[in-house]
Structure formats: C-alpha cells, structure tokens
Amino acid sequence: MERFWNWVCSVVPLWRITLAVIMILLTISVFSIGFVESGSESYYITLFNFVVLGILLTGNVSILYQCKKGREKELEQAKDLETFEGE
Numbered sequence: 001m002e003r004f005w006n007w008v009c010s011v012v013p014l015w016r017i018t019l020a021v022i023m024i025l026l027t028i029s030v031f032s033i034g035f036v037e038s039g040s041e042s043y044y045i046t047l048f049n050f051v052v053l054g055i056l057l058t059g060n061v062s063i064l065y066q067c068k069k070g071r072e073k074e075l076e077q078a079k080d081l082e083t084f085e086g087e
Helices: 002-009 012-033 041-086
Strands: none
Touching: 002 041, 012 041
C-alpha cells in the first residue's frame, strides 16, 4: 500500500492542478444554475454535474490530505533521526 501512496503522492502538483480545474468547473456550475429553468433537462444535467464534481472534489482533497500527512510524518522521522545522530 505504501508503494501506491508513494506513486500517488509523487504527482502532487498534478493533483493541485486538478483541484483548480474542479473548482473552476464548480464555479461555472454555480453561476449557470441561476440561468437554467427549474425542471428542464439543463437543470438536471447541472445537478448531475454538481454530484460528479462533489465526488471528484472529495477524492482530490482526500488524496492531497493523505499526501500532506505522509510528508509531515516523513519530515518528523527525519528530524528525529537527525536529533538522534547529533547526540
């Protein structure tokens, strides 16, 4: 499992770009909901778009959180090792 997270976290800049794209699409969807007629096909497509973007946003943020948590753990271990070697 650690190999998987190492691979996923090795492309964190791409995950951040993906997060920006998701946020842009979410913003466009929020603005477009005011221009579509309630009950029309476009309205339901926009609602479905919110669901898909919500799932993508949740996954993306959880990946970024796990990578940050793993990186902090690595830095803490390196700091402990450095302190131990310095004594």
